[in-house]
Amino acid sequence: MGAAAEQFSSRLAVCGDLGIGTVQMNNGWETVIGLEIHAQLSTESKIFCGCSTRFGDEPNSNTCPVCLGLPGALPVLNMRAVELGARAAIALGLHINERSIFARKNYFYPDLPKGYQISQYDQPFSSHGELEIMTALRDDAGHPKDWFPKKIRITRLHLEEDAGKNVHEGLPDVDRYSYIDLNRAGTPLAEIVTEPEFRSSWEAHDYVNHVRRVLRWVGASEADMEKGNLRCEANVSVRRAGDDRFGTKVELKNLNSVRFMQRAIEYEVERHIKVLESGGTLTQETRLWDERAGETRTMRSKEEAHDYRYFPEPDLSPLVLAREFIDQVRSSIPELPEVRRRRFSEQYGLSYSDASQLTADRSLADYYERAVATSGNARGLANWIRSELVRELDTAGVTASDSPIPPEELARLIKLIDEGKISGKQGKDVLVEMFKTRKGAAAVVAEQGMVQMSDAKEIDSIIDSVLDANPQQLASYRSGKEALLGFFVGQVMKASSGKANPKVVNERLREKLK
Numbered sequence: 001m002g003a004a005a006e007q008f009s010s011r012l013a014v015c016g017d018l019g020i021g022t023v024q025m026n027n028g029w030e031t032v033i034g035l036e037i038h039a040q041l042s043t044e045s046k047i048f049c050g051c052s053t054r055f056g057d058e059p060n061s062n063t064c065p066v067c068l069g070l071p072g073a074l075p076v077l078n079m080r081a082v083e084l085g086a087r088a089a090i091a092l093g094l095h096i097n098e099r100s101i102f103a104r105k106n107y108f109y110p111d112l113p114k115g116y117q118i119s120q121y122d123q124p125f126s127s128h129g130e131l132e133i134m135t136a137l138r139d140d141a142g143h144p145k146d147w148f149p150k151k152i153r154i155t156r157l158h159l160e161e162d163a164g165k166n167v168h169e170g171l172p173d174v175d176r177y178s179y180i181d182l183n184r185a186g187t188p189l190a191e192i193v194t195e196p197e198f199r200s201s202w203e204a205h206d207y208v209n210h211v212r213r214v215l216r217w218v219g220a221s222e223a224d225m226e227k228g229n230l231r232c233e234a235n236v237s238v239r240r241a242g243d244d245r246f247g248t249k250v251e252l253k254n255l256n257s258v259r260f261m262q263r264a265i266e267y268e269v270e271r272h273i274k275v276l277e278s279g280g281t282l283t284q285e286t287r288l289w290d291e292r293a294g295e296t297r298t299m300r301s302k303e304e305a306h307d308y309r310y311f312p313e314p315d316l317s318p319l320v321l322a323r324e325f326i327d328q329v330r331s332s333i334p335e336l337p338e339v340r341r342r343r344f345s346e347q348y349g350l351s352y353s354d355a356s357q358l359t360a361d362r363s364l365a366d367y368y369e370r371a372v373a374t375s376g377n378a379r380g381l382a383n384w385i386r387s388e389l390v391r392e393l394d395t396a397g398v399t400a401s402d403s404p405i406p407p408e409e410l411a412r413l414i415k416l417i418d419e420g421k422i423s424g425k426q427g428k429d430v431l432v433e434m435f436k437t438r439k440g441a442a443a444v445v446a447e448q449g450m451v452q453m454s455d456a457k458e459i460d461s462i463i464d465s466v467l468d469a470n471p472q473q474l475a476s477y478r479s480g481k482e483a484l485l486g487f488f489v490g491q492v493m494k495a496s497s498g499k500a501n502p503k504v505v506n507e508r509l510r511e512k513l514k
């Protein structure tokens with residue numbers, strides 16, 4: 001990014017054109033962050049052998065000579081991993097290279113029995129990406145202010161195999177021994193590397209969440225950080241505002257959640273500024289985040305860094321992809337979440353936050369559109385899905401595609417409310433019952449004998465008693481405090497146990513208050 005394009009003010013400020021050139025300042029220091037994401041591709045078998053990638057199986061049960069690294073065993077590329085990698089790359093705005101090379105990355109670690117990892121180096125699977133994400137400044141409590149688009153350059157996305165896992169807990173004599181589980185060895189990964197594009201931990205947060213949503217959306221990865229199938233590393237440095245050289249960077253590892261990543265970045269930025277302002281120098285190193293202590297600590301310095309001695313993998317031929325293959329993958333990619341969010345806003349008149357929430361996952365977005373096709377009340381449905389339905393889904397731990405209430409049936413419930421057959425409050429109870437019993441909206445309403453009170457006479461008598469009981473408010477209203485109308489509506493609704501039709505209540509109240 002050209003520093004000339006950047007302007008700044010003293011504390012936290014965003015300047016330049018919104019998009020490229022957005023800068024956040026911290027006492028005259030600028031934060032620079034680059035991110036590396038490792039995402040496990042959702043294949044059933046490993047990338048170079050037929051072993052299962054199933055999570056949670058008996059340790060070392062999903063292994064064979066290839067993923068154990070036994071001499072003479074030869075890797076065979078899993079084309080499903082290539083296809084999912086292509087889906088991820090295209091959805092993240094990368095260019096797929098028709099020819100790429102697998103390379104050996106040499107290092108020894110107990111969970112890597114071959115002594116090298118098959119990865120890609122100077123000729124990666126895909127490169128030169130440009131991805132537009134939405135980001136926002138946050139207030140002190142972390143609430144976003146205005147959202148704006150920012151373009152992120154993605155250097156590359158390449159394919160590689162995962163290593164095994166060292167186990168240090170839950171087994172006999174773990175104080176003296178480490179255990180190795182090689183079930184994960186050979187699991188396919190996409191490594192996604194950005195340019196140093198981020199200027200705050202919130203931008204990094206918004207990017208990681210964007211990538212997770214896209215990977216899930218196109219079925220490339222479950223992208224679940226808790227299960228460890230999406231991992232994140234951050235390169236962090238600071239520099240004086242206006243300086244176009246980068247400061248000394250540290251690489252942060254062990255960032256097991258987006259929140260940890262942010263905390264680690266913020267800790268490092270503060271540490272860097274403190275060291276530099278007191279005249280000290282920083283060393284380029286790899287540091288680990290310790291969540292319990294709330295700090296980072298040195299893992300290895302630059303001098304101890306591995307020299308990976310990359311060279312082309314002699315057991316695999318170059319990966320050459322036909323144009324038709326790439327085109328076919330491209331045409332199978334569904335409308336992406338950001339595009340869909342914008343369409344939802346335009347087509348259905350939804351706010352940014354409504355449209356974002358409804359496109360948080362694809363099954364929810366599909367659910368919403370099917371419901372709208374039945375009821376036509378796009379905004380009402382958005383509200384009901386966001387608040388009432390999503391709460392029930394979360395509690396039950398299911399996605400919208402497994403909702404016990406089909407979208408058409410939710411639409412029917414909203415229709416009953418729109419037509420004034422039941423009240424909104426009754427509707428909430430009906431929804432809970434529908435979710436529990438899988439019964440239709442009309443059936444639940446009939447069963448519970450719910451009827452909305454729409455009879456003007458009946459409502460009038462409730463209004464009269466409410467007005468009698470609140471002479472002071474009545475006097476204030478009549479002397480001009482018309483905002484009290486809402487208070488009277490609330491009292492009438494309460495007195496009717498939520499059964500009164502709010503529309504009739506409003507009409508009758510206005511009449512009586514004249």
Ligand SMILES: [Zn+2]
Nearest residue numbers: 049051064067
């Ligand atoms: Zn295997």
